[in-house]
Amino acid sequence: GAVVSQHPSRVICKSGTSVKIECRSLDFQATTMFWYRQFPKQSLMLMATSNEGSKATYEQGVEKDKFLINHASLTLSTLTVTSAHPEDSSFYICSASATGGKQETQYFGPGTRLLVL
Amino acid sequence: AQSVAQPEDQVNVAEGNPLTVKCTYSVSGNPYLFWYVQYPNRGLQFLLKYITGDNLVKGSYGFEAEFNKSQTSFHLKKPSALVSDSALYFCAVLNYGGSQGNLIFGKGTKLSVKP
Numbered sequence: 147g148a149v150v151s152q153h154p155s156r157v158i159c160k161s162g163t164s165v166k167i168e169c170r171s172l173d174f175q176a177t178t179m180f181w182y183r184q185f186p187k188q189s190l191m192l193m194a195t196s197n198e199g200s201k202a203t204y205e206q207g208v209e210k211d212k213f214l215i216n217h218a219s220l221t222l223s224t225l226t227v228t229s230a231h232p233e234d235s236s237f238y239i240c241s242a243s244a245t246g247g248k249q250e251t252q253y254f255g256p257g258t259r260l261l262v263l
Numbered sequence: 264a265q266s267v268a269q270p271e272d273q274v275n276v277a278e279g280n281p282l283t284v285k286c287t288y289s290v291s292g293n294p295y296l297f298w299y300v301q302y303p304n305r306g307l308q309f310l311l312k313y314i315t316g317d318n319l320v321k322g323s324y325g326f327e328a329e330f331n332k333s334q335t336s337f338h339l340k341k342p343s344a345l346v347s348d349s350a351l352y353f354c355a356v357l358n359y360g361g362s363q364g365n366l367i368f369g370k371g372t373k374l375s376v377k378p
Contacts, residue, residue, distance in 0.1 A: 152306075180365050189353065189368045190307075239306050243364060252366060254299070256306040 148174045150242050152255035159230055160263055167225045167258045169240035175220035176242035180252070181213075184237040193238075196223040230262040265290045267337075267354045269369035276344045276376050284339040284372045286328075286354030295357035296337045297366065298328055300350045307353065313337060324348070344376045 149172040159165050169179055177198050182190040194215050195203040202215035212234075214226040223242075227234050239257040266289045276282045288294050295314055299307040311322025318330040328339045339352060351373050355366040 178364065187371075189370045190366075192365045192367075195365060237304075241307075241366070252364075254307040254309075257304070259304065 148172075148242075148244060148253045150176075150240065150253045150255040152238075152240060152258050154258060155256060156259045156261075158261045158263065161231050162229055165227045165230055165260060167227070167238055167240075167260075169223045169225070169242070169255050171221045171242045171244075171253070174242075174244045174253075176223075176244060177220060179217060179223040179240055179242045181215065181223075181225050182239045182241070184239060184257075186237075190239060193225075227260065230260070232262045235260055235262045265294075265356045265358050265367050267296075267356050267367060267369040269352075269354055269372045271372050272370075273373045273375060276374070278346050278376050278378050279343050282339075282341050282344040282348070282374065282376070284352050284354075284374060286337045286339065286369060287335050288337060288354075288356050289335065290356060294330075294337075296328075296330065297355040297357075298322065298326065298337075298339050299353045299355060299368075300324075301353065301371075302350050310339070310352075344374075346376050346378055349374055349376045 151170045153168045179196040181193045184190045193208045196215045196217040198217045217223040237257050240255045241252040268287045297312045298310040310326050311320050313320045313330045321327045326341050351371045353371050354369040358365050358367045
């Protein structure tokens, strides 16, 4: 089946630094990728929708300048947490829909655990 | 707006017994419903989905779910639970009206299967 990878799987950084998280579709092309955030013992909340070749669509309350999204190719989307602070510590999960595939079929990455000290 | 509700924070089941994890939905049109499982510090694994057709949907690892339109429910079931089924289970609905096809998740239900 389709595979989505995320890198890194875990990252610890100092407050004020920026962290880039990659989401790759390994064996299919993904026009659309989604970035979710999951707090401990809570559900996944959609942060933004990443579209190849165009600007990302952010959900209400998500700061565009804080969470930079780039979808430069059909297999890669990146989420950069700029000037990270401890409250940005969370589990970030991406998902991807195959180009030309059924919209409801989404494949999830394994997640990235971010800890900001 | 689309939404799903998982009324139980946790479900405890003895190994070998049947299990049910509840989910109800609220949508304006025909629902596209999903169940995912999440193991600690891992991403989501797809279990099954209902788009159309038979109300009883069979999925991975012996799980199944029954779509009930009158009760707006999509409960996850398994006839005989395994200890390895212990995980966090999420019900989700496809969001038509928002971003292009994102999923809206319930809060999750922790399933604990004891030997």
